[in-house]
Each structure stands twice: as structure tokens, then as C-alpha cells.
Amino acid sequence: MSKLLSKFYIKIYFTQNLLNFIALYLKYFNYLCWRKNLNFRYDIQILRGVSVLFVVLFHLGFSSLKSGFLGVDVFFVISGFLMAVLYDHRNKKDFFARRAKRLLPPYFFVIILTVLVSFFVNTPNETKQVVEQSIFGAFFIPNVGYWLQNSYFSKAEFNPLLHLWSLGVEIQFYIFIPLLSLFFRKSRYFLPLIALFSLILCFVVLTISPKTSFFMLPFRVWEFLIGFGVAKFFSSNGSVKYKGKEFIGLASLLILILIPFMSVDGESLNVVYGHPGLYAILVCLATSCVLLFGLPSRLEHSALGNTLVWFGKYSYSIYLVHFPIIVLFLSKPFGGTIVTTDSLVQLVVIILLIGFFSYISYNFVEKIRFKKILVPVFFGSLISILLPLLLSSLQSGILEDNEKKIFGAFSDRSQYRCGKIIRILNPKAISCDINSIDNPDAIIMLVGNSHSDSIKTIFSNVSSENNARLIFLVPNNPLMTGGISVSRVINEAVSKNVDHIVIHFSTMGFPIDNVLSLSDLAIKKGIKVTIIEPVPIWNKHIPKYMYDSLNDNDSGLVKKNVEYNYENREILKGLDTLQLNGVERMSVVDVFCKDECAFSSKDGKPFYFDSNHLTLTGSKELEGKFRSIFNQS
Structure with missing residues (x-):
């Protein structure tokens, strides 16, 4: 030695x-x-190092790394591989204890630290969202919490703990390991059958709800089982079984490195370009080949190889700390999740912070091995629930009344479209019932983009008052490019015995030609039509503007009804051509722009939760207009 x-x-x-x-x-x-x-394997650490670098660089906004999020798929395959090696059905307790000791202390450390930092640097609008995320995280279901939001790729919400979704999926997979292992011991054919079933289900759900296939465990099981199968059937207790074929592993590693530079659309309904789709399969297969054949010793012990091994050693801590640091450092009031730096200095500072906290997490949290893990896990979960609630209450308690009204705008909104359950239970449905009226006097269909979505709750309340059933379209872009066509909307209305179609779009998304065509066809089918003109839109985020104005008394955000008419001139001109009996136009300018257009109520409640979408408070201003629709019927 x-x-x-x-x-x-x-x-x-x-x-x-x-x-x-x-x-x-x-x-x-x-x-x-x-x-x-x-059994130490350099190649696994190299895979971890490559994967965590891809994920971090992607989150730092490096445009050339278009699909760095695929690094998470590599982690899933590795986890499945290691589970097959480490799990012993004769000693389940020891397995779960070792996994908990390895994963949970750093996990709770990051959640608690993120909550504390958010309390001191963010507004209540952001802190409230962090509180919700920490509670989902405390119950090991962060993926479910983000599934209830928009997609992983949306930046509208403030999500410094977004990356924990993958750990939620992994922990949930661990819970099912004993059951899966039981099946696999009964017959080796269960493993490929379950993996294939999960893959097919993933692709089917991808064409309906990409967010669901992305976040939820059943549609990710196949990735874990690819690694599990390699370890179980093609390795010597986790060691490389097929010696002398490391060149295949090297070729697979090169493919793996190239794939994230290709464009993958995480919100696409296409199994080729969507995610998890074809590219996820390629990543998982390339990873499995590295695990199966290993890597050349020369690469493993080279400067590059050892550097990647070093990153692999720190990969878990790097993964845990990097995203909260990026999002918290770049955060702005009502700014959502910001990951793009404004300068090289910001980028360097963020990288240094990631390095520092990764070192702290690895050496002073991750390396600690508790003799009994149940107590730390219990207190970690408890603190992750109680501390955020306490801090959030403290923060809200010191707010003035006008601040509370402004910060309330983010939650002053309704559930998105028809909700997610109908997309899963009835994936082919293009409409849903918003209210439950058994024997309605009328059936109304609300047609439009996200602006119709923002008024549907108040409109539904008025419909219920008038014993009318409200039907709403599931897609967010009907009559628009790539959305459902005029004929499909009409056919749906006829099949649902609709008496009255109400149309409402935003200024920028108003498909005037298709609206005119829909109105014409509806009248021919004996269906009445009401077109609600677009609501005023603004060039600033309204709650943010109102919050900033509390300090600088800025009153410069003004819009006259003349400006509103000019912005909507093409739409209003097109609607002027409608000379059809049974088609009504409903102006909103007399509600929001009596003189100057209003963006808040007299007592200071925002009418908008961003620059153009009405809050429930804002849409309630149209309640009288909605009632007049039923008076016309």
C-alpha cells in the first residue's frame, strides 16, 4: 500500500x-x-455524472441542450438495476432501512432549507406555492402535486421543488418492489409483460395527457424494469457478465450523450416527439447497454472518466440542491419559475452556490448513516409539513389588507378546463358537463380558449340558477389552428342536444372566420349563438404591477375604451358582418371600460391573475351579462 x-x-x-x-x-x-x-462499478458512476450534468445544464437554460431532462430517465434505469441487486425478499426491513438512510435525510434537508429561504426572499404569493409543494413532498407524492398543476415545462407557477417529482416516482416504485419481486419469482415472464404493459399504457396516455404519462408512476414503471431486467437476467449480481464487449457500452454511451441535444417536445401528443416517447426508449436502451456490457477500462480510468465518476459520486446531492438554488436566486414577485440568467456573473454565482451546497449536502447530510431511520424520517416529514404552514401563517399575518387582496389573485381562479379525471376516464371525450342538472330547461355549450376557461365558473353558477346544464369543451384551442374543427363542435353540440352556444375568445386568439362559420352552421341547426367580445388585455402582469405600485405609487397603467376598440378592431369588424337572426353579440366594454378600463375592483382586488386572464373576481363583474343571456332565451 x-x-x-x-x-x-x-x-x-x-x-x-x-x-x-x-x-x-x-x-x-x-x-x-x-x-x-x-462490485464498485465506474460505469454506473459515469452514467450518473453524465445524467446529472445534462439535467443541471438543461435547467440552467443552455439552449443547445434541448432535452437535458432525459437525464432523469437514465436515473430511473439505474435505480431499477440497483433495486434488482440490492433487494432481498428475505430481508425487506433492511432493504427499506438502507434506502431510507441513503435518500431521505438529504431529501428533507432540501425541502426544509428551500422553505426557509423562500420565507425570507419571496413574497407570500411564491411562499404559499412552496408550502403546498413541501407538503406533497413530505408525503412522498410531489409528482402528484405537480400533476395537479400545468405541465413540467410550464413556467407560470413558482416551483423551486419541481425536480422532486422524480424522487416521488422513485420512492413510490420502492414501495411496490416487494409485490413486483413476488411476481417475478413466480415467473420470469412477468417482468417483460409488466414492462410492456406499462410502456403501451404510457404511449396511450401520452396521446391524451402528456403530463399524466410524465409524472405518474404506472407510466414510468417500464423504465425501472428495463434496468431491473438487465440486473436480474444479464448480470452477475450487478457485475458485468459479458466481458470483452465494452465497445458496445462505449457506443451506447456516445448515443446517450447525443440524444439530449435533439429536440423532444414534452407537451406533444406524438409518441415519436413527445415524452416519455421514442427518445425515452432510446435513452433507456442505451443506458441498459452500458449496464450490460460496461465501459472500456481505459475510459473509466481516464481524466474524463474519473471526473465523471466524481460528479456521479455527488450526483444525488447536486440533483437535489441545483433547482431550488436556480429558481430562488432568479425569483421575482409573480414571475413564476425563472431559469434564465441575465448575465454571466449570475450564471457563475449560481454554479458556485450549487457546488457549495452540493458539498454540504453530501458530506454533512448524505453521508450520515442513522442507526434507526424511522425517527429522522418521522421528524423530517413533520417539519416539512408544520414549518411551511407556520412560516406561511407568519408571513400572511404581517401583510396589510391591500397586500392580501393582491396576493389572493393567484388562487382566485377555477380548476383548469374539465379537470384531469375526465381525460383519463373518457379520453375520447371532447366536452364535459360543468354543472350537474338532471332535468335542465336548457343546455348551453361554452366554446373558447383559456379566456372562456376563466369565466366558466361564474357562468356555470348563473346557468345553475336558471336550471341550465353547462357543457364545456375539453381542448383549450377549439376552432383555432390545430384545435377541433367547426364541424366537430357542431356535431358535438347536436349530439348533446345543445340549445345555445356561447363563444368567448381572447383578442390574440380570436378565430374570427371560424367563429362566423360556427355561428352560421349553428343557426341552421336551430341552435342560438351568443358571442361575448374579448375582455381588455394589458401589457403588464396585473398583480405584480399592483404590488409594485404599493411602493412607488405608479399610476401609469391606463387604457381607454378607444384603445380597447382599436386593439379589437379586426374582430369587431368581422362581427359587424353577422346579419343572422338568433346570433347575439355581447359587449364587455361597458363593464370594464366605462371610461378608463379597470384592472381591479374599487376595494383593490385584481380582476386578472396575469396580464389577460380574469380572476373569479373579474369574471364576477360579467355576472349581469351572463344573466341577460338566459333572459334572451
Whole structure:
């Protein structure tokens, strides 16, 4: 051993290449690890290093790395592989204890630290969202919490803990390991059958709700089982079984490195370009080939290889701390999730912070091995629930009344479209019932984009008052490019015995030609039509503007009804051509723009939760207009 150390010190002393120095140091470290564990695999650490770099660079906004989020799929395959090696059905308690000791202390450390920092640096609007995320995280279902929001790729919400969704999926997979292992012991054919079923189900759901296939465990099981199968059937207790074919592993690693540079649309309904789709399969297969055949020893012990091994060692801590640091550092009031830096200085500071907190997390949290893990887990969960609630209450308690009204705008809105359950239970449905009226006097169909979505709750209340059933379209872009066509809307209305179609779109999304065509066809089918003209839109985020104005008394956001008419001139001109009996136009300018257009109530409640979508408070201003629709019927 002393001779080996001497050789190392001599080489370090004479080398002039800093990279070689790092490589030799890491090589020595890994040698010690290998002495402790004969099954230590450099290639797995290299895969981890590559994956975490892809994810971090993607989250830092590097445009060339279009699909760096695919690094998470690599982690899933590795986790499945390790589960097959580590799980012993004869000692389940020990397995879960070891997994909990490894994963949960850093997990709770990051949640609690994120909540504390958010309390001091963010407004109640952001802190409230962090509180909700921490509670989902405390129950190990963060993926479910984000599934209830918009997609993973949406930046509208403030989500510094968004990355925990993958850990939620992984922890949930651990829970099902005993059951899956039981099936696999009964017959080896269960593994490929369950993996195939999960994959097919994933692709089917992807064409309906990409968000569901992205966040939920049943549609990710196949990725874990690919790794599980490689370990179970094609390895020697986790070690490479097929020696001498490392070139296949190297080729697979190169493919794996190239794939994230390709464009994958995480919100696409297409199994080729969507996610998890074809590219996810390629990533998982490439990862499994590396696990199956290993990597050339020359690469593993090179400067590059040892550097990636080092990143692999810290990968869990890097993954945990990087996203909260990025989002909290760049956060702005009502700004949502910001991941794009404004300068090189910001980027450097963020990278340094990630490095510092990764070191802290790994050396002072992750490396701690509690003798009994139940107590730390219990208190970690408890603190992750109670601390956010306490801090949120404290923060709300010191707010003035006008501030509370402004911050309330974000939650002053209704559920998105028809909700997610109908998309899953009835994936082919293009409409849903918003209210439950058994024997309605009338059936109304509300047609429009997200602006119709923002008025549907108040409109539904008025419909119920008049014993009318309200039907709403599931897609967010009817009559628009790529959305359901005029004929499909009419056919749906006829099949649902609709008496009256109400149309409402935003200024920028108003498909005037299709609206005119729909009106014409509806009248021919004996269906009345009411067109609600667009609501005023603004060039600023209204709650943010109101919050900023509390300090600088800025009253510069003004819009006259003349400006409103000019912005909507093409729409109003097109509607002027409608000369059809049974088609009514409903102006909103007399509600919001009597003189100057209003963006808040007299007592300071915002009419908008962003620059153009009405809050429930805002849409309630149209209640009288909605009632007049039923008076016309």
C-alpha cells in the first residue's frame, strides 16, 4: 500500500497538467472504494455524472441542450438495476432501512432549507406555492402535486421543488418492489409483460395527457424494469457478465450523450416527439447497454472518466440542491419559475452556490448513516409539513389588507378546463358537463380558449340558477389552428342536444372566420349563438404591477375604451358582418371600460391573475351579462 501511495505522490509532484492531477486523485479515491467493495462499478458512476450534468445544464437554460431532462430517465434505469441487486425478499426491513438512510435525510434537508429561504426572499404569493409543494413532498407524492398543476415545462407557477417529482416516482416504485419481486419469482415472464404493459399504457396516455404519462408512476414503471431486467437476467449480481464487449457500452454511451441535444417536445401528443416517447426508449436502451456490457477500462480510468465518476459520486446531492438554488436566486414577485440568467456573473454565482451546497449536502447530510431511520424520517416529514404552514401563517399575518387582496389573485381562479379525471376516464371525450342538472330547461355549450376557461365558473353558477346544464369543451384551442374543427363542435353540440352556444375568445386568439362559420352552421341547426367580445388585455402582469405600485405609487397603467376598440378592431369588424337572426353579440366594454378600463375592483382586488386572464373576481363583474343571456332565451 505504501508503494502505491509513493507512486501516486511522485506522479502528482511532477505533473504539470491540472486535469491529470485531478484524474489521479480521483483514481486513488476510487481504488480505495474498490478495495472496500469489489462490485464498485465506474460505469454506473459515469452514467450518473453524465445524467446529472445534462439535467443541471438543461435547467440552467443552455439552449443547445434541448432535452437535458432525459437525464432523469437514465436515473430511473439505474435505480431499477440497483433495486434488482440490492433487494432481498428475505430481508425487506433492511432493504427499506438502507434506502431510507441513503435518500431521505438529504431529501428533507432540501425541502426544509428551500422553505426557509423562500420565507425570507419571496413574497407570500411564491411562499404559499412552496408550502403546498413541501407538503406533497413530505408525503412522498410531489409528482402528484405537480400533476395537479400545468405541465413540467410550464413556467407560470413558482416551483423551486419541481425536480422532486422524480424522487416521488422513485420512492413510490420502492414501495411496490416487494409485490413486483413476488411476481417475478413466480415467473420470469412477468417482468417483460409488466414492462410492456406499462410502456403501451404510457404511449396511450401520452396521446391524451402528456403530463399524466410524465409524472405518474404506472407510466414510468417500464423504465425501472428495463434496468431491473438487465440486473436480474444479464448480470452477475450487478457485475458485468459479458466481458470483452465494452465497445458496445462505449457506443451506447456516445448515443446517450447525443440524444439530449435533439429536440423532444414534452407537451406533444406524438409518441415519436413527445415524452416519455421514442427518445425515452432510446435513452433507456442505451443506458441498459452500458449496464450490460460496461465501459472500456481505459475510459473509466481516464481524466474524463474519473471526473465523471466524481460528479456521479455527488450526483444525488447536486440533483437535489441545483433547482431550488436556480429558481430562488432568479425569483421575482409573480414571475413564476425563472431559469434564465441575465448575465454571466449570475450564471457563475449560481454554479458556485450549487457546488457549495452540493458539498454540504453530501458530506454533512448524505453521508450520515442513522442507526434507526424511522425517527429522522418521522421528524423530517413533520417539519416539512408544520414549518411551511407556520412560516406561511407568519408571513400572511404581517401583510396589510391591500397586500392580501393582491396576493389572493393567484388562487382566485377555477380548476383548469374539465379537470384531469375526465381525460383519463373518457379520453375520447371532447366536452364535459360543468354543472350537474338532471332535468335542465336548457343546455348551453361554452366554446373558447383559456379566456372562456376563466369565466366558466361564474357562468356555470348563473346557468345553475336558471336550471341550465353547462357543457364545456375539453381542448383549450377549439376552432383555432390545430384545435377541433367547426364541424366537430357542431356535431358535438347536436349530439348533446345543445340549445345555445356561447363563444368567448381572447383578442390574440380570436378565430374570427371560424367563429362566423360556427355561428352560421349553428343557426341552421336551430341552435342560438351568443358571442361575448374579448375582455381588455394589458401589457403588464396585473398583480405584480399592483404590488409594485404599493411602493412607488405608479399610476401609469391606463387604457381607454378607444384603445380597447382599436386593439379589437379586426374582430369587431368581422362581427359587424353577422346579419343572422338568433346570433347575439355581447359587449364587455361597458363593464370594464366605462371610461378608463379597470384592472381591479374599487376595494383593490385584481380582476386578472396575469396580464389577460380574469380572476373569479373579474369574471364576477360579467355576472349581469351572463344573466341577460338566459333572459334572451
